[in-house]
Amino acid sequence: MRKILLGLFSLACVGLSIIWWVTRPQMLTASQVAVLESGGDVARGEHVFHAGGCASCHMTPGQEDRKKLGGGLALKTEFGTFIAPNISSHPQDGIGAWSAADLANAMQRGVSPQGEHYYPAFPYTTYAHARLEDIADLMAYLRTLPAVGGKAHAHDLAFPFSIRRFVGVWKMLFLDTTPIVADASKSDAWNRGRYLADALGHCAECHSPRNALGGIVSAQRYAGGPDPEGRGWVPNITAKGLGSWSKSDVSELLGSGFTPDFDSVGSSMADVVKNMAALPKADRDAMAEYLKSLPAVDGPPKPAKK
Amino acid sequence: MLGSQPACRLSTADLTCLYERIFGNANFDWHKILFGEEAALRRARGGPHMIRGIFMAATLAAGLSSVAALAQSNPIAERQQLMKGLSQAGRAPGAMLKGEQPFDLAAVQTSLKTFADTAKKAPTLFPVGTETGNDTAALPKVWSDKADFEAKWAKFGADAEAAQASIKDEASFKANFPGVVRACGGCHESYRAKKN
Numbered sequence: 001m002r003k004i005l006l007g008l009f010s011l012a013c014v015g016l017s018i019i020w021w022v023t024r025p026q027m028l029t030a031s032q033v034a035v036l037e038s039g040g041d042v043a044r045g046e047h048v049f050h051a052g053g054c055a056s057c058h059m060t061p062g063q064e065d066r067k068k069l070g071g072g073l074a075l076k077t078e079f080g081t082f083i084a085p086n087i088s089s090h091p092q093d094g095i096g097a098w099s100a101a102d103l104a105n106a107m108q109r110g111v112s113p114q115g116e117h118y119y120p121a122f123p124y125t126t127y128a129h130a131r132l133e134d135i136a137d138l139m140a141y142l143r144t145l146p147a148v149g150g151k152a153h154a155h156d157l158a159f160p161f162s163i164r165r166f167v168g169v170w171k172m173l174f175l176d177t178t179p180i181v182a183d184a185s186k187s188d189a190w191n192r193g194r195y196l197a198d199a200l201g202h203c204a205e206c207h208s209p210r211n212a213l214g215g216i217v218s219a220q221r222y223a224g225g226p227d228p229e230g231r232g233w234v235p236n237i238t239a240k241g242l243g244s245w246s247k248s249d250v251s252e253l254l255g256s257g258f259t260p261d262f263d264s265v266g267s268s269m270a271d272v273v274k275n276m277a278a279l280p281k282a283d284r285d286a287m288a289e290y291l292k293s294l295p296a297v298d299g300p301p302k303p304a305k306k
Numbered sequence: 307m308l309g310s311q312p313a314c315r316l317s318t319a320d321l322t323c324l325y326e327r328i329f330g331n332a333n334f335d336w337h338k339i340l341f342g343e344e345a346a347l348r349r350a351r352g353g354p355h356m357i358r359g360i361f362m363a364a365t366l367a368a369g370l371s372s373v374a375a376l377a378q379s380n381p382i383a384e385r386q387q388l389m390k391g392l393s394q395a396g397r398a399p400g401a402m403l404k405g406e407q408p409f410d411l412a413a414v415q416t417s418l419k420t421f422a423d424t425a426k427k428a429p430t431l432f433p434v435g436t437e438t439g440n441d442t443a444a445l446p447k448v449w450s451d452k453a454d455f456e457a458k459w460a461k462f463g464a465d466a467e468a469a470q471a472s473i474k475d476e477a478s479f480k481a482n483f484p485g486v487v488r489a490c491g492g493c494h495e496s497y498r499a500k501k502n
Contacts, residue, residue, distance in 0.1 A: 227499070227500050231445060231499040231500060232443060232499030232500035232501055233500055233501070234500055235500070235501075252404070256484075256491075257490070257491035257494075258396075258400060258487075258490070261393055261397065262393045262394070262396040262397040262400045263393045264393075264487070264490030264491045264494050265491065265494065265500075266443070266491075266494030266495060266497070266498035266499065266500060266501070267445075267494070267495065267498060267499055267500045268495075268500075269500065270491040270492070270494050270495030271495055273491060
């Protein structure tokens with residue numbers, strides 16, 4: 001009897017160790033972060049900042065200055081409420097003390113400088129595809145922004161989502177860290193647009209349906225779905241939804257928020273437009289070039305109107 | 307418009323079936339029931355369909371007026387129409403801004419007047435009790451932050467009126483019009499859900 005118990009105990013230990021090991025936060029390698037040491041370019045970093053839509057979540061709510069990144073915005077989801085942290089240059093409350101490698105590990109591997117997992121409400125699933133040079137530039141730019149005091153609240157999540165370590169399992173299932181390789185058969189504009197949409201702009205994070213674990217249903221990427229925050233329905237932006245739109249219509253929407261019918265986009269897309277409007281027109285045109293090339297995919301069925 | 311009250315309509319076949327069940331008679335004749343035997347006979351003989359015509363017209367008129375009455379007593383439908391009116395009014399000036407359509411001062415002024423008029427009327431169409439239903443995309447914040455919601459409408463109206471005075475030619479149009487319609491996104495961001 002004692003032997004059996006002992007056996008079960010050691011089995012449990014081995015099992016837990018395996019779980020602990022596979023869910024461990026995985027960081028970038030030393031050779032990868034070496035490129036970050038060269039220091040970044042502030043002007044290019046500002047461009048990455050707008051393309052990546054950082055301000056949409058991290059700017060202090062209730063004010064208009066997109067450079068005040070005190071955090072605090074609540075993102076209510078079915079898993080609980082996520083609170084965007086302070087990413088201002090404040091050394092204690094923000095990320096003022098971070099190295100570029102810290103930022104790269106956060107944005108591309110979803111790991112904090114303390115070696116903990118970040119929740120994928122932070123779209124590192126997209127940023128993982130970005131070039132490290134862009135992260136270095138972004139860090140240089142973020143350092144020029146004002147320090148905002150005050151830490152944001154902690155997330156308020158339901159069990160078992162409240163256990164960060166489990167994010168390791170989620171990452172095994174849904175985090176793909178392969179960099180985007182340019183497709184030589186496509187135009188420069190298309191490749192640029194793809195990079196902006198899939199490595200920085202994270203369009204697919206909202207414009208795709210998600211499964212029960214909160215992972216994007218890859219077969220229906222860009223096909224729209226229920227708004228993760230429960231505020232309506234996110235449109236299908238494959239050819240299924242944008243079939244009648246021209247590339248300039250898409251570019252116009254990104255820059256001004258107006259659809260071809262002169263309706264104006266609402267909710268969080270209105271804020272996305274503020275980021276996109278800060279980019280050069282050539283970049284909005286490039287995104288339109290890429291998005292208009294997405295083959296028609298049926299999204300999940302919309303609930304009946306009520 | 308009538309989305310909230312799906313009309314419970316029975317088809318003629320349903321009625322025939324019902325009639326059969328009640329009276330055990332398959333000889334269901336609408337005209338006999340509605341207009342009496344004489345009219346039914348006239349119809350069977352292929353006589354004038356005058357009465358039927360009048361009846362149809364009356365039904366149609368009653369139907370139309372009730373739809374109109376419903377729109378008036380249905381703030382959700384009314385505000386949706388009003389918002390559609392805004393986007394329609396914005397279309398031509400929008401095309402002018404993009405250079406897809408020649409500049410037309412009169413058309414721009416008409417649109418600005420629509421904007422200003424709408425801004426006065428719209429805030430009254432969000433009464434308590436119309437938060438949900440009828441496919442409304444209004445977010446709860448319309449009611450929880452009513453003061454800001456109304457202030458934004460007032461600013462939009464004031465901007466539209468100021469632009470009516472300041473837009474005199476193509477140059478002043480291109481300089482001033484975008485500032486007026488920037489209000490659309492500014493308000494939708496807080497107060498309207500995503501719509502496909």
